[in-house]
Structures are given as C-alpha cells and as structure tokens.
Amino acid sequence: MAGELSFENPDFLWLAPLALFVAWWWGRRSRPALRFSDVSRFGARPGRRATAARRGGPALRGLACLLLVVACAGPRRPDLVTQLPAKGIALVVALDVSGSMGAEDVVWTPGAPSVSRLEAARRALKLFLAGGAAPDGTAFDPRPGDAVGLVAFAAVPETVCPATLNHSVLFKVADALQPKGGADAGTNIGDSLAEAVIRLDAADQKSRVLILLSDGEHNILKEDVRDAQRPGIDRTLKPREAAQLAANLGVRVYTIDAGGDPPLGAPPDAVAQRFAGRKALKDVAEMTGGKSFQATSGAELLSAYREISLLEKTDDRAPIYRRYFDYYAWCAGAALVLLLSAHALDRTAWRTMT
Template sequence: MLSLAYPWLLLLILLPLIPGLKRQADQPVEAPVLPIGHWLQELPGVSRSGRTASRWRILMLMAAWLLLVLALARPQHVGEVVDLPVTGRDLLLAVDISPSMEEQDMIIRQQRIDRLQAVKYVVGDFISQREGDRIGLLLFGTQPYIQAPLSFDHKTIRTLLDEAGIGMAGRATAIGDAIGLAVKRLRDRPQDQRVVILLTDGANTAGELAPDKATEIAAAAGVRIYTIGIGAESLIQQGWLGSRQVNPSRDLDEALLTRIADETGGRFFRARSLPELEMIYESINMLEPADLEGKRYRPVTELYAWPAGMAVLIWLGLQLIALARGREEPPAHE
C-alpha cells in the first residue's frame, strides 16, 4: 500500500495561498482571482506585477509546488509483512592465550605444534559449522578482552582468532575475570541461548574475580559454560643427561573446570591430543539450535524521488521557456 512518512507536511500546500487570502480580506475585488503569493511572482513565466501571467503557467507552477510538497511528505510503498526466522545460539568462545599455550605437545601430520595453533585449527572448523549462530571471541590471560562481539560474520571471527598471539593478554591466567566478562556480554541475550565455551591449559592465577564467584554469577544469569582443558599428560623431553618423561599439564586445574561446568549446566572436556580436541568440538557442535523469536518487517520502497524529479523538470521547463522568450523579445530603444 501507499503511505506518507510525514503526512502533516501536506499542510504546506496552503502556504502560497496565505498572502493572496490576506489581500482579499484587506481589499475585496469584484471578480474572483487566483491568489498568488509574492514569491510566485518572482518565478519564470510570471511577470513581476503578476498581471500578464497566463493561467497555464500558474497552473504549472502550482503543480510543481504540489509535487515538491508531496516529495517532502515522503511517499512510500509499504509491502506485505515478511517474517525473518532466526535460529541458533549465542556462542562466546573464551580462549586462553597465556604463555603456557606455547607448549608444543599437540601433533598434526607428524609435526608438533603448540596448543594455540591446535585451537586455531580445530575451532576454525567449528566456527564454520555453526551456521545460524551468533559467535563471539573472548581472549584472556592476565586480563580478558572481547576480540570480536557476537556476530553472524563467522569469517571475521576466524580471521581474528588466527591473528591472536600468545601473551597478548598478559602472562597469567584470569579464569574468573574471563567468565565475568562473558556473562556481562551475554546477560542481555535470550536465556536459552547463552553459551560459553571456555578453553584453558592452566589454573586461575590472576584476576579480581574468583572463579567460584564468577561461576555463581554465571549460573544465576543462566549462562551455560562448557569447559575444555587442553594439554598432553605425557611428553618426552630431551636434556643434557638424556630424555625424561614429564607431564606438561601438571598445572591444569581439572577440578575447577569440572566445577564450573557442573554448576552452570555445561560439561567438562579433556583434550590430550588434537583428535580429542576435534571430537570435543564435534560433541559441542551437536547442540540443538534453539529457535529465537523471529523478526517481522515490512519492506518499504521510497517514492519521493518521483514527485521531486517531476517538480524539478517543470521548473527547468519554465526556466527554458522564459529564457527562449527573453531572446525573442527585440531590444528596447530609447
């Protein structure tokens, strides 16, 4: 249907009539005349005295004025209501980028890579499979920060994850602060879709918010947290006195990560190798997307350009006529 965005502007149509009506009230005339404001007398095709203006030129000027006012009122074509179904979840990926993530205990194609490289490799594929989800990226070390807000732009999320570097957020691990920031970002989202996937290889060693308190806040806010502890449990290191077997994940606080997941309705996963990490994200990927409230809108097509363009054409036509007649008139002789 057709509608006007500013219908009250149509009152401007009466503006040219006001000076004429005022003159009629002050000095009545014997014959009816078309009231023309002083501004109209200055337009092309109308003499300055207003006595020699032809009716059709006046009508064209009035038509141009009507079209201009109509354009100002913004005519629009409003289409039928369109439903936009939106499905999916709001997933916030919280990734530890502290220096311990530099430990090279992950293997891909017979080559050792560090933990952060493994995360980029696996999480990149995970992001590409979550079509319909809003995904955000939170990086944390000594301090957490949002690298990418919740967005459907998964390509940008993957790029920002690939650009993350070890130690960019400090040299410690603030798990509690990371959870607190994640809850702050998700608290305004629909409750059934608030999901955090937190990955770390250590324990809470920094931050102002204790992890247990942050977990309590997350549970109260309805934020479900899936925790992933990454790191091999056995690694052969070569030294001056020969090789020795060490546990590179000795600092991982599995009890804390399990408690965080249990109290928020999530689940704790342990990734000791790259295949295990892939299986973990495949398990999380099996989460059924919950329907969000669909958006409704009416497509609107602006039509103001048509009356505005016609008004301009009339104006230009009158200008050309006035210019042509000016050239035809013989020069005045003294």
C-alpha cells in the same frame, strides 16, 4: 531483487490532499490583464491553448506538491538479496594462552604435522563462526548473527576483542595471540570466567554463552595476585566461584579441556592436580547449564564445537534488510522538473492575456 514498496515516514502521506488545494488555489488566483476597446477580433481564435494554460499550470503544480509529499514520506523497496540474519547469541570465548598452549602435540589432520594447541583452538573457532568444511569433510554452518568477544588469559585475563559482529576482526586478533611465559606464567581460570561474564552481562541478546578452552588447571591462588590499584585486596576467584556468578546472570558455560591425560610416570601430585582441574571445568559447565568436553586432537576439538553449535542454534533469516532502494530523491527531482516546466510554459506556450 526488490520487495514491495513501503514508506519510511508514512505519516507524511496525510498531507497528500494539500496537492488538491495547491491546484485549486493556483487555478483561482487572479491573472494580469490588458484592456482592449474591442475584443471582437479575438472571438474566432481557437481556445485550446488558453484551456491548456488555465488547466495545465494548476495540474503541474498540484502534481509537484504531491511528489514532494511522497518524497517526505520516504518511498523505498527492500533489497531482498542482502537480508540480515536474525539476531544471534552473545558469545565470549575465553582462550588459554599460557605457555603450555604452545606445545605442538595436536593432530589436526591425520598424516599431517602436528600443530600447537593454540593454533588448533584458533582453527576450530574460525570454522565454528565462519563455517566451512572440516578436515573430516563435515561442514559447519556460519554464524554471522552472533556477537562474539574474545578473552585471552594466562596469569591475568585480558579482553583482547570486545563483542563484535565483524568476525574477521576477531580472527585477526586471535591470529596475533602468542603463548605467554615468564611473569605471565600461570592459568587463571577463575578471573577469566569472571571477565568474560562481565562482558556478557552488558550484552542485550537474550541468549548469552561462554566457551572456555584451557589445557591446564587453575593455579593462581588469591594470595598470589593483588590488585595494583587497591593494595591488599584479593581479586582472584576460584573457578566455581566465577561459575556461580555466571549462573546467577543466566550465562551458560561450555568448557573444553585440551590438556589430555597426565603423562605416564608423572608424580602423584601432578596426576591428582590434572584430574582435579578437569573436574573443576566439568563442575563449572554443570553449574551453569552448559557442557564439558575433552579434546586433544583436531577431530575431538571440532566435535566439541559441532555439538555446541547444535545446542546453541541461531534463528533463520529474519525480515530485516541490509539496505533499501530509496526513491525520495527521484520524487523530489521530478517535482522540481514539474515546477520549472510549469514556470517556463507560463512564460512561453501558455502565456495568455485576459
């Protein structure tokens, strides 16, 4: 299905009168002649061929010139079937990949085996962006216009996928993530927020959103991590410090706490730390105009993403098209055929002697 004809470079159409000048000039040009002492014997011959030769050559060349002008203007029709969606939001997902995200304690579908926290986070993110039916039967609308990036973090954040409209690439990167341990053990929420904010600050979309999903609390202190390039200089931010940076740049932060409540019998210090971490995530969201969620099951995780999807709507389809049906080549080809035809006719059927 194609729309109305338009021109990519319509200013060239101002040259259309040039076709009339070409036709007039070709008709007025001097022709080769043969001298005869007596032309009375030619007087009774019909003049239709001479008339066609006199008028046809200028007409064909003028029409060829007009077609070349139209070809330069770039005639085209939009392909209405493949409209692009309107420009969406700029989104960066900061995803916790610390060792605890490997715990297989998330019920994704009732009655099915539990999956790891990281796997549940991946599945929810795919439904949020690509759309589809959730396990409970509710549907997510796809968000193809959102430019999405991914920051993975444990002790140190890393931008594993810059902002892209090719969500399938982002999904492949997310599928390759594995929980980290050893030297990378820890949960650095502050620097992860800052890393994501830096990526969003470079985006040209008006709406910039950050989703942070973590099952723990910020436990990397400033004195624990030093900048390898600048020894002695602290580089770790607290979550509230990073949230203030996001608020100053107009970035809304939505936080999802996937850690759940502390287990029964946990030491008082661990309980206090768990609730302090949850409160820090809530404060981060409130400081930036976002919202905080708690999600320990697939249903709760999808509910959080569903609410974020409603709060951060993208526009409907806009009159921007993925491709056009171009006709400039056809116009140029027709002009060439007309010129060759006029040249051939001048030397055959329209050949005259004056």
